[in-house]
Amino acid sequence: MIKKYILVFNIFLLLIVPLKAYGKKDAINIITTLGSNQDIGILGLIGGVFFDEIKKRLYITDSSNCRILSYDSEFNYLSALHPKGDLKNPTSILRIIDGRFLVVEPAKRNVVVIDVAQKLINLLDLAEVPDSAAFNPGRMTIDPEGNIYIIDRANNRILVFNSNLKFNKEVIKESKIRFNDIKVDRQGYIYTLSTLEGIVRKYDRSGKKILEFGSRGKDRDEFSFPTSLAVDNKGLIYIVDQHKNKIFVFDKKGKFVFNFSGLGWIEGRLSMPSYIFINSSDTIFIVDRNNSRVSIFK
């Protein structure tokens, strides 16, 4: 009788355990990749990706070719914004509520504001930003209310501008922390990533730190060279590890859940991924830098 129970239990384990593991990895699949083709020509270094929830458009900055590429919600190529002379090497990109684009321009050490409708290109007004002389923008993000968060690499701080691009406040300033990426979730929590420390930090709206996790190391749940982060609707935190060529997923408490992808060249694989963006329907956009493409997972 006992033997029977053991046999049934073993069969149950065999069935359940692999299914559970398979389920986790299978939850994220490659949808498509956007790279060089006849329509857009050769895609250079990709600086940033942004999905506009209002217009349902995907925007990619082609830093080497000084242009912004747009795709529809089915990821069909639409057009290229190519303001010659005014855009040198665009990197991080986002589109604010009124339809203007914000693009980080390393060559100008500033953020360029592009108003396509008015055909105007200006620099972001830093007049009210303290210590603006040494401002050097890193990555940017936008919260559900339309506030813009910009990393100031020269001053180790996060600057917040309102939806009218008026400087609001300096939300986080940590003299010893280098911020390499930033995202804000639906509840308004701010997440930052420090590559060299391998640490993810979560702050509330006031800039008070409420969670910190991660380290660099050789273990399965440790980072080699984390470069970007994003948060999905469930609160899962996705970290791009450029040198492990993987995406690590952590739960709300910073506990490692699983990872996906790995080094490779075929669709679904990554080679030196550098940036991640997750839209409101949890579609994951990953800049697959060495493969010169954007890999889209869901």
Add this chain to the structure above:
Amino acid sequence: MWQKKKLLYICIFLLLALIYAVAGGAHPATAKTSFKKCLECHKDLQKEIKLKGAHAPFKNFNCGGCHNPHASKHKSLVKREIGSLCKSCHKGKGLKQKFSHDPVEKGNCLECHDPHASKDRNLLVAKGKGLCFKCHKAGSVFLGKIKHEPARKGLCLKCHNPHGSDDFSLLRKNKEKICISCHSTENAKTKKAHKFYPVSGTECVSCHNPHGAKKDDLIKQNKHKPFAKGNCQKCHNSPEARNPLGLNKKGSLVCLQCHKKVDEDFNKINNHFFDGVFCINCHNPHASDQSGMKKGVLKKICFNCHQDTKWRMSDKKTKFLHPEAKKGNCNSCHDPHGSNFRLLLVNNEFELCTSCHKRHASFSHPVGVNTIDPRSKRDISCITCHALMASKHEFALQFDGKKELCIQCHISY
């Protein structure tokens, strides 16, 4: 029936317990006797075991603590790899600190220690400079005729911790304190030499070579122009100012006001721009024994942040590296300030590689903008096939070049 079975089980249990007690109890005695037998063949160890500083397990004939007397996949029949074997007892030696000595990190404990016995303390294989200079060749340590007394005498451990330290140079104390534990900065001669700037509490080794130099003052060979001219105020406030050592421009602007070309490099897509006077992460603003006023050996500077690259390159599975990577000449291929190319490369992959590998510019597998990697749909470049920073395969290939590499794309073969 059930009672009989129960009795049988109890009897079997008691019998097994008895066997275990007899055999198990006798085991340590027989083991000790057998390990004494080791020395009957290993006669060279007979003298060593008598030495005062012999390793305790060896002295107590606990040869089995480290060795498997029958078989092992490791040299000298040790139970595990040397590093992890030593660390199983000597926990955390040099690993808790931020920086570890290379042999400690790689687990090469036997580079410095004899696992059985030594005439020198701490089971060292040699004394003082005889040990350290085995790797750190005197020629690279002493860059001039003038030698700092502790270094000349080989008292390396007076300043350095041989296992690990929170300091980049494995110093016992931090750079601000270590020199003033012997030298005073308060005498008139020192004050005058430093142009009356309050140098107490600063890093003396940023200007002085603590091992040796060409001149008495032990100042490093290459001097920053304003420093050589004694023009301290080019960067610093005046000695009479409230904050004399303060800089006259904020953050990196103090350096970039002169180094305009470098300033332009920091405007590129990929760059190493950070906060504050980040230039001094890699460069020494006063004097250096390295080219380009670097604050140390280039590889060490890069690995200070790019630890994972160091792990990958020194991994036991890594058999092949690009020769420049092996030499630590990172800047042969990468621009440490900024680049508009992938991976901070100094040029696009094809142009960069063929600037040395000239033959491949005209004769190679098709590469360049007119080719397409069928897997990724991007153009084929040198790094499509080569993994130059760490590879298991000859010619630092991504896959085995005999077959696996080619069939990645040439599927029909």
